[in-house]
Amino acid sequence: MTFDVAAIRKDFPVLHRLVNDKPLVYLDSANTSQKPQVVIDALANFMKHGYAPINRSAYQLAAEATDAFEATRSALATFINAPKANEVVFTKNATEALNLVIMSWGRANLKAGDAVLLTHMEHHANIVPWHMLVAERGIQLRWVPLTSDGQLDLTDLDSLLKDVKVFSFTSMSNVLGTINPVQRLCAAAHNAGAIAIVDACQSVPHQPTDVQAWGADFAVFSSHKMCGPSGVGVLWGRESLLEAMPPFLGGGNMIADVRLDGFTTAEVPAKFEAGTPAIAEIVALNSAVKYLTNLGMHNVRQHEIELSTYVLNTLNSRFGDDITIHGPTNPELRGATFSFAFRGIHPHDLSQVLDQTNVCVRAGHHCAKPLMRILGANATVRASFYLYNTTQEVDALADALDSASDIF
Amino acid sequence: MTFDVAAIRKDFPVLHRLVNDKPLVYLDSANTSQKPQVVIDALANFMKHGYAPINRSAYQLAAEATDAFEATRSALATFINAPKANEVVFTKNATEALNLVIMSWGRANLKAGDAVLLTHMEHHANIVPWHMLVAERGIQLRWVPLTSDGQLDLTDLDSLLKDVKVFSFTSMSNVLGTINPVQRLCAAAHNAGAIAIVDACQSVPHQPTDVQAWGADFAVFSSHKMCGPSGVGVLWGRESLLEAMPPFLGGGNMIADVRLDGFTTAEVPAKFEAGTPAIAEIVALNSAVKYLTNLGMHNVRQHEIELSTYVLNTLNSRFGDDITIHGPTNPELRGATFSFAFRGIHPHDLSQVLDQTNVCVRAGHHCAKPLMRILGANATVRASFYLYNTTQEVDALADALDSASDIF
Amino acid sequence: MAGLEDLYREIILDHYRTPRNRGELEAPAVSAEGHNPLCGDEIRIFIDVKDGLVSDVRFNGSGCSISQSSASMMTTAVKGKPVDQVRAIVKRFKQMMTLDEDENSTIDESINLGDLEALQGVVKFPVRIKCATLGWNTLLDALAETGK
């Protein structure tokens, strides 16, 4: 099967929207992805004909809703090759999933002086909760530095990992596009006696995922970046670790019993799913997983390697020294997410000009301020591509960049 | 305007679904409500034509999405008469909202020995997080008891409130239907020097809400119980209290700056909204608020008083001593949520039989196990009515109850 | 009532109305407690194991017709049986309660569930499977207690 982008684009209604009579060139999928019609339909149809509470009621409508809800859990387990469906915990976004692991596992296992290893390319979601735990517990943070082409500098990894209890890192940088050697990093963590938490937000939507091959202990990602509805995040964790962890949020569904003087918790995953979840969105997420599975994640990855090659060739040949593209230059080592500096034009101004031709890119710090400081920038422009993007859209980006020079 | 239930029912597609050739009699709205077509359309249309990240990107699509998102915040502020839109914080459900207040305000303000007052009719969401804080901080919990007809017994309120730092209570019981005198309780809390947290989950969807008239300090509720999408909760809090509170979840959007050695927080409400929110769902929630506002919350309340009157008359006259309905007998003092015991038939069996005629009721402890113990039951059957329910559906419930006696 | 015959068979209702082996046992008998957090059902199983036999068994607690009758039928099925055979019966019963058979475990056809077969109908009502298995899982917990 060849990957038919033209056919795929038909599945995404928003790509046919004209803004000021011009089509949308959506290059912000690293931020959040667009939604195919099947996902929108699944959501609307469930809300129309099948909406009901899950878990707590015995009537048929509720039983059907529960089955549809749990089917997504199983589908996700298969999608990331998790050993068991009950290792999949639903949260509101990847950020909550990270906070859950960091606070629940962290409070139970980390004490003053314990070391945690992060990297210089982490998203705030994998930094700020650790800072909160530093303030609360007096743990210490260490950082894996970067090479000049935006890869992890692993020269001193073993000494950095010495006495470390947790190594928490991103599988792919949301700024540089760098794909990290997750399997190797998990093995190094385990060798050092640490657990490995993988922030898989940027890789799960874009390439095949196998948490067992990774050898990870926890992984997190978000529905909204993988063609699914907003409002759903996923935490996968090894069952034995999840079982040993204290609960995170307290309330309905996460309990076995509640008395005036205390409570006992339910089994995983319920233990970590307090309150009414995003029922309809989680049901509809299954359609996104099916959509991606049908396309084939290997094909998605291949498409993005081809796009990346085209992006690098086009921008470098058209703009030469006027453009500085951050991150690896080898498309095999990166995803199709490109942060760049262009002719000294401030990113905010640049994105504003690009928007005049409907080229939607993000300007800012991309929730990675420590990395921005290392790049020596307050902000960058980031163009991020996904399965529905085309080489013509790369050309549209390049044309729009050209026109920015008219103003500044 | 008269309240035209027949017209309203047309707005809810699921109510026209036939299960085994019979229409659905959905009596589980205290658990989660059904969705009108306008909300489903708003969600689907936004996902089709307007989906984009909020807050962090400058292009037009994102600016429009941000405006739509923030419009819901303002609409909610108006709906509950909050002084300022930025006092409205989005969470994933009311449970997260309660955990946020309890953990963030609680950790900053409560120390060992401090007393917190709850009531015997609280939902687990307003009990378990407090138990977690008891374990973490050594605070002590006190409880307002109930009268025999399921109202708060306020005889000793002043002595119970002595030296209490927080009084946290539900505005309406999700089991008994009891409507509590929120304004009086907030005033009593303030007199005693305590803050007042109102779990408004069961009242916001069913009657007009005015947090200023209440004099509350915090209030929480859920979108999914008020005709809105699943996956969205709301915390309202006084600006000065929110501003003084430490953050809850750490990550993107909630920061002003992040460095390798620490972070500073954004202003409220961003400070409490880490990560990508339920963008599309929050946008669509605005349609639910508009829908309810157009119906008029006074009319909704009036309709439910009429329904309650009919429920009490019908069940008592048809079943006499065979039925025990918990909670107040005066429809003015209660919402249209009825827990009952019937002819000694176990609630689980009863709800199973009712389901044979598509009468959807919940059997269980309704996330209120302490209250169940006080009622002397492991479980009850609960039939809860909403704006789309009719007196014919009350009759259907009664008929279904009758048929249960054939089996047991 | 149409549709419910499979669930509420006469023998099930009989055990519900007239439970067998209801009560408690004194030490040295051991006991275990089970909860169904979904519906609040609670059950306690007492067993007396002597010379490798489950010489006596009792249950109490409260719950729906399915959980109570299943526990009652369970007591009659295991009372007086060797522990090994009891475990085999539990396994066989739980297999019957599974919608998707576990491919790796073979079904021991030599075990005749007898009256317990009446509970087969519960499988069509997935929410009730936990009710039917509550007493059985609690029995396993009680057996584990005897090993301590």
Next chain:
Amino acid sequence: MAGLEDLYREIILDHYRTPRNRGELEAPAVSAEGHNPLCGDEIRIFIDVKDGLVSDVRFNGSGCSISQSSASMMTTAVKGKPVDQVRAIVKRFKQMMTLDEDENSTIDESINLGDLEALQGVVKFPVRIKCATLGWNTLLDALAETGK
């Protein structure tokens, strides 16, 4: 470029390319720092207040054309003016930057914003309003510092 004339007026680009009053001031001058968490822009405003006059003002930091030009134009507008008048100018400018006028505050028409009127076009680009007001809010913070 079509559609952007309102945003990128010539005078704005001029202040961006050739910022006025860029730099720092030594104590006893005071300073304050402002961030735009959205885009990472940072600005620092230094002011020297003597005898009720903002006798000198400087800014540095980095940011987009709108934040930098607005800060530059702001320095020229307030330098040498009495503190009261400076506050009035800030208020007037922020009114101009508001889409919905605050009904309760009257507009002081006596204050002529001069070149600053060029920034009016920013209002059509709501995301950029925070860029335009960054320097001004930071100036208020710096004024508050002088009171300490």
